[in-house]
Structures are given as C-alpha cells and as structure tokens.
Amino acid sequence: MTIGLFIPCYVDQFYPKAAIATLELLEKQGLQVVYPFNQTCCGQPMANSGFAHLTQGCNNLFMQNFKDVDYIVSPSGSCVLHIKDHLHAENAADEPVAHHIRKRIYELTEFLTDILKIENLKARFPYKVGMHQSCHGQRGLKISQMSELVAEPFSKPEKLLRMVEDLELIELSRKDECCGFGGTFCVTEEAISAKMGKDRVKDHLEHGAEFITGADMSCLMHLEGILRRQKSKVQVKHIAEILNSYA
C-alpha cells in the first residue's frame, strides 16, 4: 500500500512542522509514504472565490502527482473536501483517474481512525488542549458529529487525542462554531472574520486551554494570528504534531 502525502501550499510554506509530523505518524504505522515533488495547491482558494473555472491547471497537476498511489492523505480537512467534491478531469478519458483520487483522498485523522483503525498511540502531551473543529472537516467530511443534528455524538480527532497520555481535553461553550477563516473570506470580510476568530479564541481561553489544536492548519493559522496579536502565551499546534509528540 502506497500513501501519497499531500501537503497544501500554505502548510508547505508556513507550517513544515505539521507536515513533518504527518509524514512521521504515517511512517510509524509502517506505511510506504511518497511525497510527489510537483504538488502545489488544491485550487480551493480560487474555487471558493467563484473562480472554479480557473482551477483546471491545479486539477491536472494534482492528478499527475497522485494518480498512482493507493491513498492520498493530507493534514487539511478543507483541502481534502475540495478535492473530494470538485476535482475533475479535463476530458472523459481521464475521468477514472479523477474518480480514483476523489474516492481515495483522506484527511489525516479520518485515515487513522477509519482506514488504519488504530486503537493506541505512543504519544504524550501533558497540557490542557482545546480542539477546534474546522467546519469543512466536520460538516463536509463528517469527521465528527455536528451539534445541529439530532444524532449520536462522535469525533474522530477527539478519539485520537484521548489516546495521548496526560493530555487534558477541555470543553468549549460552543462546540463547533466556525472560526471565521473561510479562505479569501478572511480578507474580503475582514471585520467579521477577525471578530469570529477573536470569539473563538476567547472560548478556548475561558476554558483554560494551553494549546489549541485542530485538523486544519488554515483555521489554526487564523487563530494563531489573533493569539499573537493579543500577546497570548497560548499556542496552536496541528493535531499531527500532538499525536506525534512524546513530551
């Protein structure tokens, strides 16, 4: 089984540690992981801004890079959702490749719980941690239950975090409120985006978080920007870094 590692553009540029942790976590499971060098971006920023018609170049590149692997795994729920919902081939002959990729792409935590079905981890992280459920992973990929629905609760990332020694997961007042990042929304609707982020951070701080984690680095980057501006000591860490650490 070969795993193709998809590291989204902004993680590559700004958060290599999250990417390294993802790679190491997968390797620890004894998997063969490849990282296709020509990858760039999934195309979501364009598509969500209404420019889906400009994403064919990204789609083509993505298919070239990942056509030969069994699974594609990425530490970013929203990029995975974009590929799952919107990747398509330019011509019908290549559609089977696109189909294969759409079906075989996984966000890291769902891959660990659903495909590898891991039941324990050798990890320790002795801190109070708040988990930010990113909307695209949660409501799009359904990696955890949504508070609006009348249904049994579950959470794939939380299940993993509970395997980490000495980690204390804090409760939040608003379990799955959006942080307001929203891709280009964070600049086109600056006032609302920043306000949503501030409110999200506040919920974590009020419940004593020392770290904020999540399965989507983009939301965490937004929250980190706010924490830094407030000169807060609270840090963000991608869930892969926590699952991969032994502190």
Place this chain on the structure above:
Amino acid sequence: MPKTIAEHPALADKFNQDEERVNWHDQTLWWVRAKRDKAAHTLPEWEELRNLASQIKHNVLANLSEYLIQFEENALKNGIQVHWAADAQEHNAIVKSILQKQGVSQLVKSKSMLTEECHLNEYLQQEGIEVIDTDLGERIVQLAEEPPSHIVLPCIHKKKEEIGELFHLHLGTPAGNADPDFLTAAARLHLREKFLTRKIAITGVNFAIAETGEFVVCTNEGNADMGAHLAEVHIACMGIEKLIPLRRHLGVFLRLLTRSATGQPITTYSSHFKKPRPGQEMHIVLVDNGRSRQLGRKDFRNSLKCIRCGACMNTCPVYRRSGGHSYHNAIAGPIGSILAPNLNMKDYADLPFASTLCGSCTNVCPVKIDIHDQLYKWRQVLVQEGYAPAAKKAAMQGMAFTFSHPAFYRMAGKTGKWFMKTTPFVINNNLNPWFKQRDMPEPPKESFHDWYKKNRQQNGHA
C-alpha cells in the same frame, strides 16, 4: 425607506464598530439557536421530519402549476377572490385597487415578508395610504423607519432601551422606561385602537393548502387574527411557493416551523382561513416576483422550499456578527443571500460571498435546503456573469498560473516571501486586511518541500 446599495463587508464593518453591541446581538441569537437545538432534540424523529418536509416541498416544486390551479379552484369555491401578480409592482397595484374600491386609506397589516419584499409599505405611503404594522417587532422597526433585520425577530438588532426611547417619542410613554412588559402593554393599547378603526387587514400566509383552498397564518401575538376578524376586508398575500398539497401535510410543517424558529413546540396561534365570514370580503394575492425564474435555475430551485423559520440566520456565525441590515435585502442571512441575486444579480452580487461556507445553515434548515452549496454555486455564476471586482480577478488569475506551474511556485514561494505578499489570501493589497487584527505567521527557515529533499531524498521519490 430607500434601499441601501452598499456592500456587505462595508456594512458589516460599520456594525462591528460597536463591539459590545455585536457581542449582545451574537449572544441573543445564539440563545435562540440553543433553544432550537433543545426543542429539536426532544423529537427522536427530527431528522425524519426534515426529510419528509423536504420531500413534500420537492413534490410541490415539481408540480407547482397544477397545485396552484387546484388551489385557485378550491379557494374560489370557498368564496375567496383570487388575484395573480407577476411581480412586486403588480402585487402592490392589486392591493391598492382593492383599497380604492373600498374608498379606504388606512389599514392594519400583520407580519408578511412578501410585502417587505415588494416594498408595499413605501408604495402605499407614497399613494397616501397609511399602513400600521401590528406585529410588535414590525411596529417597532416601522416607528424607527427601518426595515426589519430578521424575518422572525424583526427588531432583534434593537436594545430595549432604544425601544423605550422610540415609544416615548411616538406613543408618549414616560422617558427612560424600558421595561418590556410595560412597553408591550403600551403597544397593545396603541394597536387596539388601530384594530378597531381599520376596515381592511392584510396578513401574510405561512401555508396554503391546494386540496382545500384554505390558508394558514402563524403568529405568536394573535395580531393577524385580531386584524382579520375585525376587518371587513381581509387581503392575504403569499409567494406562490407557500403551497402544500394536502391538509394532512400541515402537521409536518407546523411541528418543524416554530421549533426551528424560536424553540417553541408550536406557534401560539396557527389560524386557518377557509372562507370569508358573512358580509366579509376575502382576497388572496398569489405573487411570483422571480420565483418562476428561480424554479428554472436547477441549482437554486431548492431555495423555494424555504418556510421562513429564520433558523439559518440564528445559527449563521456571520449573520450573528454582521446584523440583518448588512444584507441590504428584505430577507437577510444565508437564505436571503440565495434569494436576492435571483431578483437582481448586480445589486446583490456581494451576498453569496458573505459566508464562510461553514454549512451550519444547511444542517439546521427544517426543509433541508443545501444552503451553503448554493452559496458556492452562486459565486461561480456571479463571477462568470462578470460581477467580480477587477483586482480580485487579476489576483485569481495570478494564483491560477502560479499553482499550475510547480517550478514557478517553488521559486516564488522561497519560504513564504511570495505568500506573504499575495496571501492571505489572494487579494493584492498594500493595506493587507489580514494584518489589521491578526499577526502574520512567521515564515520558517525552510519549506516542507526543502526539508523533505534534504531528509528523505534517499527514498528517491521525486
């Protein structure tokens, strides 16, 4: 009230200048959302009910013309006069002609988002006709000369002190009294006089039943009933999508409506109107105003299932922090952002972008409208139709090029430099709006790509 042609971000920015007010607005609506959750969780069959409601509405939309004809036939048999209006102008003209026939220049009106959509109040005012809104919230915004900011809670943006002040000015209550019970009693007294002296009452319609030719109006204050029962002429105005096929379908919708709207198990008054009482005239105006066009837009057809519960607004994290007026449309929030561009793409091109696409709206919607997916689709349509700002378009084209050319991307990227300039995310702008309230991430020494090259090259995969 003149419609403000302003963009959502600018209006939201204005609303956010008073952070305390934003917090209060957000918390009040979140409280309603939490009540909705509690009410929904009392029904184990909740998700099944949503499915059922969605399917009934699907049937209605697929056979709308037949159901409309059936409804008209039955309503006529019941002695209701039926009028058809292609658009807002025709709707307003029909209402005016009924008033003129009666020689009446004053009327009472209970809550109706359709008349808001058609700007009936302004129209009648210009014609010298006085309209008194009898829903308490509607009356308050009417006194303030503002449009409602929410379809169920029209004056949710106003604090009780502001309402006390308005009542002091217009109804003569003592200055400084903001006690809700006192103010409600004062409003009652004031409205009672209007109810008793007006010959004509307008109401909205929540559900119209094709099978029986009757319609149902839901209110918590009983003001629609009061108006309709005292008036000699009752005019009901409805969008053509308000139909349901059978009376027995009503139970599904009545169970969903108020639980979704306010968390109540049932609306206080759900009144059935089937035929005029002896001596009374009853009219119904069936209004299209763009609905047929939306029905023809495959991707957006489902938006016509909406039963106007407002749940999508209460849950929307953007609406809660930007206020209803920032949507500059009669119907605010997520569903309004889908309905508005159908009416006018140019004026409302900003609204489908006023969302993070978090999807909470889709999850609460009692008739399961795929709201956030439709917002995504509207963005594509609006860009294709040429409503994207030029700077955004240029930035997107630059991005599309960079991301399609890995070598160029690596070079441009060189640990974040290009990213710092063009993201977050995308809008080329010297006054990077990201930086106003957030710090930029610190670029690391090397990208993951470079780290991998150094540390895993032995795998030999390139």
